[in-house]
Amino acid sequence: MARKIRIGALISGSGTNLQAIIDACESNRIDGQVVFVGSDKAGVTGLERAHRHGIASFVSGYGAIIRQYQEAPGTLILPADFDLDELWQKQNLFGPETPRQKVEAFITTRAIIEAELLQKIAFFRPDLLILAGFMRNLSPYFIDRFNNDPADPRIMNIHPALLPAFAGVDGYGDTFRYGCKIGGCTVHFIDYGEDSGPIIGQKSFPIAEDDTLDSVKQKGLALEWQLYPECIQLFAENRLQTVLMTYTLDDGRVIQRRVVKIVQAAEK
Numbered sequence: 220m221a222r223k224i225r226i227g228a229l230i231s232g233s234g235t236n237l238q239a240i241i242d243a244c245e246s247n248r249i250d251g252q253v254v255f256v257g258s259d260k261a262g263v264t265g266l267e268r269a270h271r272h273g274i275a276s277f278v279s280g281y282g283a284i285i286r287q288y289q290e291a292p293g294t295l296i297l298p299a300d301f302d303l304d305e306l307w308q309k310q311n312l313f314g315p316e317t318p319r320q321k322v323e324a325f326i327t328t329r330a331i332i333e334a335e336l337l338q339k340i341a342f343f344r345p346d347l348l349i350l351a352g353f354m355r356n357l358s359p360y361f362i363d364r365f366n367n368d369p370a371d372p373r374i375m376n377i378h379p380a381l382l383p384a385f386a387g388v389d390g391y392g393d394t395f396r397y398g399c400k401i402g403g404c405t406v407h408f409i410d411y412g413e414d415s416g417p418i419i420g421q422k423s424f425p426i427a428e429d430d431t432l433d434s435v436k437q438k439g440l441a442l443e444w445q446l447y448p449e450c451i452q453l454f455a456e457n458r459l460q461t462v463l464m465t466y467t468l469d470d471g472r473v474i475q476r477r478v479v480k481i482v483q484a485a486e487k
């Protein structure tokens with residue numbers, strides 16, 4: 220049998236996706252095991268799920284560092300390899316109109332928190348990191364250090380909308396309020412932007428006139444619980460390949476798009 224991959228999970232809440240992934244590992248639908256669960260919030264149900272399954276867990280204190288930055292920034296110790304300019308250039312979360320102070324606060328606090336997070340995570344030697352309802356953006360500081368090879372990303376996220384529509388914190392709510400006839404969910408590798416990395420898989424469902432926000436969420440979540448384990452299993456089988464594809468249009472213009480190809484295991 221193939222080697223089981225080591226999966227780390229970051230969560231912020233109820234962890235129903237985490238549960239679906241743990242169940243898929245336990246029933247061998249994923250050739251893998253969840254080796255840790257990290258949360259940015261204490262006391263959430265997802266941490267209880269980890270505990271019930273004997274999985275190591277920890278809480279990463281985002282709030283404390285952000286408060287310390289606001290109240291006494293001089294007392295914070297920056298990581299030795301912190302480079303504000305480099306991170307500023309790479310980050311793709313804020314446009315040029317965002318006040319300098321806000322971007323600097325984000326980059327600085329994240330690097331401090333993420334340096335500690337990377338240390339905690341390294342202990343568990345994960346092959347893949349999954350964001351399962353983790354409501355924080357990871358910054359380039361973290362992404363570059365976790366993805367040893369930029370061509371071979373290994374941080375996945377699930378988003379409650381058909382990306383690139385409705386990125387952000389309320390995918391189902393935004394889909395519902397817009398009056399969409401179809402909703403869906405997306406699993407993608409993360410990059411420096413918000414919900415903007417290369418797409419691995421999507422599933423969709425119809426939205427009827429008498430649907431409610433709750434019924435839309437229920438339909439969507441039920442699909443998430445199928446989609447995420449399927450995408451993780453493709454990763455475990457070494458079948459995901461991120462490629463830049465180039466096309467020449469009839470008028471001579473060249474366009475490029477990043478695609479996650481699902482290949483036969485032997486092709487990679």
Ligand code: GAR
Pocket residue numbers: 230231232233234235236237265351352353354377378379387388389390440443
């Ligand atoms: C899920 O719907 C997931 O797609 C969404 O949070 C929910 C977490 O539920 N994630 C995001 O919005 C990320 N931007 P869960 O904790 O029960 O898995």
